[in-house]
Amino acid sequence: MAKPYNFKTIETKWQRIWEERDAFRVTEDPGQPKYYCLEMYPYPSGKIHMGHLRNYSIGDVVARYFRMRGYNVLHPMGWDSFGLPAENAAIEHGLHPATWTYDNIAYMREQLKRMGFSYDWGREITCSEPDYYRWNQWLFLKMYEKGLAYKKPAFVNWCEECQTVLANEQVEGGRCWRDESEVIQKELEQWFFKITAYTEELLEGVDQLPGWPDRVKTMQRNWIGKSVGAEVNFPLVNGESPITIFTTRQDTLFGATFMVLAPEHPLALQLGEGKADVQAFIKRMRAEDRVVRTAADTEKEGVFTGAYAINPLTEEKIPIWVANFVLLEYGTGAIMAVPAHDQRDFEFAKKYHLPLRVVIQPEEEGLAAEALAKAYEDEGVMVNSGPFNSLPSPEGREAVVRFLEERGIGKGAVNYRLRDWGISRQRYWGTPIPIIYCDQCGTVPVPYDDLPVLLPKDVEISMKGGSPLAKVESFVNVWCPTCRGPARRETDTMDTFVDSSWYFLRFCNPHARDRAVDEPKVAYWMPVDQYIGGIEHAVLHLLYARFFTKVVRDLGLVPHSEPFVNLLTQGMVCKETYRCPTHGLRFPQEIDPQGRCTECAHPVEIGRTEKMSKSRKNVVDPDDLLKRYGADTARLFSLFAAPPEKDLEWSDKGVEGAFRFLNRVYRLVDSWADELSRPAAPISFNDLTVGRAVHQKAHLTIKKVTEDLDRDFHFNTAIAALMELVNVLGQFELRGDPAEEAERRYVARFAVETLLVLLAPFAPHVAEELWERLGHGSSIFEESWPVYDATVIEREEILVVVQVDGKLRSRIFLPAHAGEDELRTAALEDSRVQTWLQDKQVKRVVVVPKKLVNIVTARL
RNA sequence: GCCGGGGUGGCGGAAUGGGCAGACGCAAGGGACUUAAAAUCCCUCGGGCCGCAAGCCUGUGCGGGUUCGAGUCCCGCCCUCGGCACCA
Numbered sequence: 001m002a003k004p005y006n007f008k009t010i011e012t013k014w015q016r017i018w019e020e021r022d023a024f025r026v027t028e029d030p031g032q033p034k035y036y037c038l039e040m041y042p043y044p045s046g047k048i049h050m051g052h053l054r055n056y057s058i059g060d061v062v063a064r065y066f067r068m069r070g071y072n073v074l075h076p077m078g079w080d081s082f083g084l085p086a087e088n089a090a091i092e093h094g095l096h097p098a099t100w101t102y103d104n105i106a107y108m109r110e111q112l113k114r115m116g117f118s119y120d121w122g123r124e125i126t127c128s129e130p131d132y133y134r135w136n137q138w139l140f141l142k143m144y145e146k147g148l149a150y151k152k153p154a155f156v157n158w159c160e161e162c163q164t165v166l167a168n169e170q171v172e173g174g175r176c177w178r179d180e181s182e183v184i185q186k187e188l189e190q191w192f193f194k195i196t197a198y199t200e201e202l203l204e205g206v207d208q209l210p211g212w213p214d215r216v217k218t219m220q221r222n223w224i225g226k227s228v229g230a231e232v233n234f235p236l237v238n239g240e241s242p243i244t245i246f247t248t249r250q251d252t253l254f255g256a257t258f259m260v261l262a263p264e265h266p267l268a269l270q271l272g273e274g275k276a277d278v279q280a281f282i283k284r285m286r287a288e289d290r291v292v293r294t295a296a297d298t299e300k301e302g303v304f305t306g307a308y309a310i311n312p313l314t315e316e317k318i319p320i321w322v323a324n325f326v327l328l329e330y331g332t333g334a335i336m337a338v339p340a341h342d343q344r345d346f347e348f349a350k351k352y353h354l355p356l357r358v359v360i361q362p363e364e365e366g367l368a369a370e371a372l373a374k375a376y377e378d379e380g381v382m383v384n385s386g387p388f389n390s391l392p393s394p395e396g397r398e399a400v401v402r403f404l405e406e407r408g409i410g411k412g413a414v415n416y417r418l419r420d421w422g423i424s425r426q427r428y429w430g431t432p433i434p435i436i437y438c439d440q441c442g443t444v445p446v447p448y449d450d451l452p453v454l455l456p457k458d459v460e461i462s463m464k465g466g467s468p469l470a471k472v473e474s475f476v477n478v479w480c481p482t483c484r485g486p487a488r489r490e491t492d493t494m495d496t497f498v499d500s501s502w503y504f505l506r507f508c509n510p511h512a513r514d515r516a517v518d519e520p521k522v523a524y525w526m527p528v529d530q531y532i533g534g535i536e537h538a539v540l541h542l543l544y545a546r547f548f549t550k551v552v553r554d555l556g557l558v559p560h561s562e563p564f565v566n567l568l569t570q571g572m573v574c575k576e577t578y579r580c581p582t583h584g585l586r587f588p589q590e591i592d593p594q595g596r597c598t599e600c601a602h603p604v605e606i607g608r609t610e611k612m613s614k615s616r617k618n619v620v621d622p623d624d625l626l627k628r629y630g631a632d633t634a635r636l637f638s639l640f641a642a643p644p645e646k647d648l649e650w651s652d653k654g655v656e657g658a659f660r661f662l663n664r665v666y667r668l669v670d671s672w673a674d675e676l677s678r679p680a681a682p683i684s685f686n687d688l689t690v691g692r693a694v695h696q697k698a699h700l701t702i703k704k705v706t707e708d709l710d711r712d713f714h715f716n717t718a719i720a721a722l723m724e725l726v727n728v729l730g731q732f733e734l735r736g737d738p739a740e741e742a743e744r745r746y747v748a749r750f751a752v753e754t755l756l757v758l759l760a761p762f763a764p765h766v767a768e769e770l771w772e773r774l775g776h777g778s779s780i781f782e783e784s785w786p787v788y789d790a791t792v793i794e795r796e797e798i799l800v801v802v803q804v805d806g807k808l809r810s811r812i813f814l815p816a817h818a819g820e821d822e823l824r825t826a827a828l829e830d831s832r833v834q835t836w837l838q839d840k841q842v843k844r845v846v847v848v849p850k851k852l853v854n855i856v857t858a859r860l
Numbered sequence: 861g862c863c864g865g866g867g868u869g870g871c872g873g874a875a876u877g878g879g880c881a882g883a884c885g886c887a888a889g890g891g892a893c894u895u896a897a898a899a900u901c902c903c904u905c906g907g908g909c910c911g912c913a914a915g916c917c918u919g920u921g922c923g924g925g926u927u928c929g930a931g932u933c934c935c936g937c938c939c940u941c942g943g944c945a946c947c948a
Binding site for chain 1: 861862863864865866871872873874875876877879880883884885886887900901927928929939942943944945946947948
């Protein structure tokens, strides 16, 4: 008797079996090709959300697919468990960050298990555990030794909301990446990682990543921001040391009619000495919020210092200004202003009536300084430029560099936007920075033998008054490792992006007690063959991880330079929003089945489709999905609804469609299982009659699904192919003429087994269950991925499309081996084609073998 | 402003190296089964014309072009999403 598809029983059963068999544990095996499949590990914020579900469903298909293809697959999972939300929760709910974090981990681990993901849980890592973060400290000390970790006072991004510093990468449009509150600038003494030591390698490496999406590569290139130009020294009129400027347009040097310094530039105060307006301006600018000051639409503002420099090429005396639009951090903090050829300089010159000189002429028209409405920034021919006149600007740039270098007044130079990575955080729930300050010995690194510097448990957490660790005397007070005198510990903790910068290495040897990375194991597993995660880390995490990989390579710990061979950035999970005119945004459960607000019964408006988030109240809880439809449906829908790299629009109806499909599969196999478990002798394809088409379809499906997975993981079309196969099987009669019975059984069994094996990576539980139902004693995941038979797919008849003058006029069936001449003849003889050829003369016949004939005509 | 992605039925999306546009799913309509409903199964489903049907015209953001043939290639626009942005 047919049983209904009871996903709950099936899924619990197989999850238990997998766990009992430790089915996904892996160890290094040099005899097998390895495959490292990694999804970005989650921050344990409480519950798994739809983005995780999608991310991990994608990863699980990849992992299970490669396992079936015979690879030794490393597929680990862990927790990015240090971070600010734990502290916020501690303040709000009075829970210790550790309690909150570990409760969340326990819950989320169960959720992941209920999704049936094939992780090697024996490799689980938790960043907030001393056995993980001690290696953050170890790596920090190694970097400190090499000068790659250093402390300096700097203007840093301060988030008032988080009460801590943020790295440049963590500020998005002047706002905190986490809570979107405004970021201000503060001058603080901070620890930095010298990512700029690897700038050029990080940039060039981007070109060696064919498996990364262009988008991400572009974003990394933009972030690194390489500019090629020149540094030029402008002597001061009163003879003091010259001002060095950076420019990418040294071909416009003859047009430099004034100079501008950043307000923070040391010379600015000096040159403006005794001039009250200058001092006041500088003071005002330094106090002003830097995000506002450096915004593109802020009005340009400046003041003349009273001092002059000499343009080294024209030898003219030019005034030196201080202005808000010049930044100390970029280049040398000083610029030459060429108002005719730089829009910013142009606007500034117009405002303060400074002179313009045209030194680049476009090919066609002639520019006149007085008539310019805006700066001419394009290429052209150099004019008013002494010996360089009539040189095209690109060559001009090279010629000017040579000229500067010959005379020792400048040189070719490269500038980058990338800054060093500020890692100090004035928060509790992070890795303590292993540094001790001693009055006698200065800054002393904690000896390696004293690691880990444990994060104390008893801490009062508040968002006010600086780092919580500073108030823990037992932590702060320490004996200096060098002189044994009293000393103080560093109380800042590390940016939690440090943890994720190398966790992929730790997964290779999660239990190594005496080292961060076990070199032979890492050498076996690394690099990550497929990395999967959200686009939001295109710069942040992915840049830091690349940097760390190069650092550990130079420490001799790993042989490779790039951590992730292939990167898949999955799209966001989106859903429409609902708004009630009186009660604002509504959660889906706050709307009745008639589409009305549960508060006031007013119909809700359907708003635009946006990324799922609590603030937009358009979230769907994976727990509900799991309860109603099960893990296989949840997985299948998230993979079917859109290609992985595109945004996925949530659809309750679509989920039901996925559920219906699995039900159909279940019913189909279940209803045939008894008969199919009786043996059926294989039949040669040539002898197949009633089952021929079904058998071909099974082979075609193998081909299609395999190719779709191999070609950028097109899960949606692979699943569509499985649906087609099920549709075909749904039409197939297992019982018929007794003479055909053996063939029908053979063909059906082959097709059903093929279907289940191909479906297994997507919907593993139901595939296992039905596989067992067919009488198999072992797991379906012990099957190897099927291979299609090309001779079966090879059709004996093919459909040839016939066009007349490019328009489809007829379709004809021809033997597959038909040659060009046969195609042409058959097409011309076709009766439908004939009617279209009346009154026309055949001018030309284009024949595409096995596909198409196009008859080109001329009117008679 | 610069850089990158995208624009295909009512909707999500297919079309892999220029060769049948709309696979698969959802929604919708009709039918079967049922006392009824759900579930399931079958049929229709870009637009238009004619219609019993066969068929014809048209259609992939817009305008040009290349080609026997363009959703796909080229040129010029429009719209949209994302990144960067006073970066010298």
